[in-house]
Every structure is written in structure tokens, then in C-alpha cells.
Amino acid sequence: MAIKSAALSNVGKIRANNQDSGYAGNNLFVVADGMGGHAGGDVASAIAIRRIRETDKPYTSPADAEFALQSSLIAANQLLAETVFEHQELTGMGTTVSAMMRVGDSVAIAHIGDSRIYLFRDGELSQITADHTFVQRLVDSGRITPEEAAVHPRRSVLMRVLGDVDAAPEVDTAILGTQPGDRWLICSDGLSSYLAEDRIRKALASELDPDAVARRLVKETLDHGAPDNVTVVVVDVDDSESSAAEVPTTVGSAAAPLTFEGEAGRRPLRLPTILLHPLKVATTPEDAHFEPESDEYLAELIAEDRRRARRRRISWLTALGIGIVIVVIAAIASYRWTQDHYYVGEQNGTVVIYKGVQSSLGPIRLSSVYETTTVKVSTLSTYNQQSVDDTINASSLKNARSIVERLADAAQ
Known part of the structure; x- marks a missing residue:
């Protein structure tokens, strides 16, 4: 060959x-x-x-x-x-x-x-x-x-x-x-x-x-x-x-040619x-x-490697713990932020005030009925009925109650 x-x-x-x-x-x-x-x-x-x-x-x-x-x-x-x-x-x-x-x-x-x-x-x-x-x-x-x-x-x-x-x-x-x-x-x-x-x-x-x-x-x-x-x-x-x-x-x-003088320094980076x-x-x-292939040296390096692996695991666990704490704090803060909001909507044909925001996180709804009123959706004008069905955002609880009062005043 x-x-x-x-x-x-x-x-x-x-x-x-x-x-x-x-x-x-x-x-x-x-x-x-x-x-x-x-x-x-x-x-x-x-x-x-x-x-x-x-x-x-x-x-x-x-x-x-x-x-x-x-x-x-x-x-x-x-x-x-x-x-x-x-x-x-x-x-x-x-x-x-x-x-x-x-x-x-x-x-x-x-x-x-x-x-x-x-x-x-x-x-x-x-x-x-x-x-x-x-x-x-x-x-x-x-x-x-x-x-x-x-x-x-x-x-x-x-x-x-x-x-x-x-x-x-x-x-x-x-x-x-x-x-x-x-x-x-x-x-x-x-x-x-x-x-x-x-x-x-x-x-x-x-x-x-x-x-x-x-x-x-x-x-x-x-x-x-x-x-x-x-x-x-x-x-x-x-x-x-x-x-x-x-x-x-x-x-x-x-x-x-074979020489016995090393060239000092390093090549400049381009x-x-x-x-x-x-x-x-x-x-x-x-x-x-x-390094000589001795049992003592290998044992020393292996012990050093174990210490390095242990420090690495501790660092990862610490970082993971800090990450989890940050996520939990962020989740709690976000949920509390959602509970500072209100909007007016409908439930079972009645105008109600909701606390929270109009979204959900998987199976978890980020809003709930805060206050039920006596205003029936059927007594509202077609325009107001549509507005309630689409929900009406309010800047505060006081503002949400004002919206309900206006709807009641305009009821047929």
C-alpha cells in the first residue's frame, strides 16, 4: 500500500x-x-x-x-x-x-x-x-x-x-x-x-x-x-x-538551527x-x-480537586438559593402590585367591583370580586352594558364606586 x-x-x-x-x-x-x-x-x-x-x-x-x-x-x-x-x-x-x-x-x-x-x-x-x-x-x-x-x-x-x-x-x-x-x-x-x-x-x-x-x-x-x-x-x-x-x-x-537561547517576551497581539x-x-x-506520577502527588491533586468541586457546589447552591429568593420576592411584589388595582365588570347579571388585574398566571386568576352592587346589567343602556361586559378600569376603589354610581344613575 x-x-x-x-x-x-x-x-x-x-x-x-x-x-x-x-x-x-x-x-x-x-x-x-x-x-x-x-x-x-x-x-x-x-x-x-x-x-x-x-x-x-x-x-x-x-x-x-x-x-x-x-x-x-x-x-x-x-x-x-x-x-x-x-x-x-x-x-x-x-x-x-x-x-x-x-x-x-x-x-x-x-x-x-x-x-x-x-x-x-x-x-x-x-x-x-x-x-x-x-x-x-x-x-x-x-x-x-x-x-x-x-x-x-x-x-x-x-x-x-x-x-x-x-x-x-x-x-x-x-x-x-x-x-x-x-x-x-x-x-x-x-x-x-x-x-x-x-x-x-x-x-x-x-x-x-x-x-x-x-x-x-x-x-x-x-x-x-x-x-x-x-x-x-x-x-x-x-x-x-x-x-x-x-x-x-x-x-x-x-x-x-538548534540554539540554546529562548526568545523572551510574547508576540504582540494583532x-x-x-x-x-x-x-x-x-x-x-x-x-x-x-509532575511525577506518584501516589502522593495524585492524592494531593485529587484532594484539591474535591475541594474545588465542593466550593463549586456551594457556590452553585448559594446562587440558586439567592435566585429562588429573588424570584419569590419578585412574585410577591408583583402580586401585591396587582391587588392595588380595581375594575368594574359583571357577574351573574349584576355589576360588581373586581380587585386585581384582568389576567391570570396559568390556573391562578389575578383578580377576584371585591364588592357586589345592586345594579342589574339588564337595566343599563346598550352602550353601558357593552362597557361593563368589556370591563371598565378604575384608578382606585373610590373611582370604581364612582363608576358604579354613574351607571346606577343612568340605569333605565
Whole structure:
């Protein structure tokens, strides 16, 4: 089966530099998202991609490719640790990696962090990798929903990355089958965190080639404000018996000369971005950071999350209680207001004075007979009978009684 691919990376509208890197080769496809801010996120992803892309070659079996990928990620982790040892200003840098190696009708996958691999097949989009984040742990345990995870204050906490933070990181690996018509997407969280899966599915479902799909995905993210770097690699599998070899493409920080000086400051906001997306681009997104996957730390974060949920429930209940009190007070005040009004009407052929207004709230009438008179409607003139049937508004009880007196005086 032939493979067609494309890779594209964009710094976004807020970040000062691109900490993402991506690679699309003949057999290997990978995305890395650096962490560590200006201290070396771009360096981390570039070093990882440059080391991992050395494995881009044919393999005799998917198992061999899986082992080669896993080994290259561990080697990249060691290289990052050595770099930090030589450049202490890069302490704490790290990177996520999501990589896929094609071997015949199979693919080997290696993954660590919160970049993602998606498979679009027969109109369905499936997320192949699992995020190694604290909020994903909460989602998996049923403590929060995916919607709550998207806005959780700890969503940037990574539990697994490559870098000098963990000497022996655990890398997820898998071997999956692939078939003609499959479209694979590897992306950094700059895409998956800001573009809904439905929009990702629609882009992948288009008849466009991989390059056009990649550009569409990046453009839609930019249209949504793109506060983070965004990198995508799109891979198509077709049933061609042979095809020309793809020209390997490296994008993002790995495509630039490797430097060890972070660019300080932030890119100035452009006016159209502020006007069109004021909420999405108001602040720079929080830098991802690593925390060891220890029981003590998880227990601390879970306890903190429970306290936050408790405060949130108390706030909602307080707001609900205040809302109910306001509604009740408003209802009482409105009802009392209606009872300050009077009008003259008819009941059982007799002119009566009603207290309230001529309307009802569901089954509740907002008026009642206040005073029955001795004036019969049949003794009134045709005009006055019609007026009483239609009711006559009065400004006060005294005014209502005056109206009744006039009607009695004019009775036949």
C-alpha cells in the first residue's frame, strides 16, 4: 500500500516561539510538543525529532518497528538529559512524542504525553492514543467529564514526558492494522485542545489531499484564535501498488538551527485577533509542566480537586438559593402590585367591583370580586352594558364606586 503524507506547523497567534516539531518521512511520522517555556521547549522537541527520525527506514516486521520506535524514544530521553547536564539553563525541559511507523499493512505506534494520534476510517474518527495528563486520570476514574477536563485548572499537568525529569519514562506502544482509505492524523495539543473533534472529523472526511487537509486544520485553529503552537501530520493510505518515495519533511523547531537561547517576551497581539476572539486570546495559555506520577502527588491533586468541586457546589447552591429568593420576592411584589388595582365588570347579571388585574398566571386568576352592587346589567343602556361586559378600569376603589354610581344613575 502506498502512503501519502504532509506535515505543517504554526507558531499560533500568542506564543513567541514554536516549541512544536513534526516529521513526515517514507515510513515514520511523528509530532513532538516541547515543554519548559523559553527555557527549552523548542530545544527538547527538536532534539527528540532529530533522534527519532533516524529510525525512518524499512523494517521486516511491525514488532521490529515497534521496538525501534520505543528504543529511539528512550535514546532521545537520554540525549535530552545529557543536553541539560551540559546546559543547566535548560533544566526542566521535556517533550511529548506521538510517533507512527508504517510496515506493510500495519503501523507501529509509540506515544508519551498529550499529543495525539487519530484514525479516520469509514467516516468514523477514533482517538488511538491516551493522554498522559492529570485530568485524563480524573476522566478515566469518573471524577470529571471530558468537558470539565477541557477547562480544568490542572489540564496542563503532564504525568509522562521525555526529558531530564524522568530517567526511565514509560512509553506506550502498540501495533495496529491499516487499510486502503485510512487517514491518520498526528497532532499536538495546540490542535486537539482548541478544535472540536467534529471539526477535525469534517476536515479529515474531505476529498482534499493530505497537504490541503493539514492546511485546513491549521487554518481553522488559527481562525479560533490559536493561542498555542499547532502541528499536524496527515497520512493517507491508498491501494496503489507503487508510488514515488515521499520527500521527508521536518517542520517546527526541528527544521531550524538548534540554539540554546529562548526568545523572551510574547508576540504582540494583532488587532483582528483581539476583536474576533477576545476570550480565546486574552492570555497566553499556561505552559505544560511535568509532575511525577506518584501516589502522593495524585492524592494531593485529587484532594484539591474535591475541594474545588465542593466550593463549586456551594457556590452553585448559594446562587440558586439567592435566585429562588429573588424570584419569590419578585412574585410577591408583583402580586401585591396587582391587588392595588380595581375594575368594574359583571357577574351573574349584576355589576360588581373586581380587585386585581384582568389576567391570570396559568390556573391562578389575578383578580377576584371585591364588592357586589345592586345594579342589574339588564337595566343599563346598550352602550353601558357593552362597557361593563368589556370591563371598565378604575384608578382606585373610590373611582370604581364612582363608576358604579354613574351607571346606577343612568340605569333605565
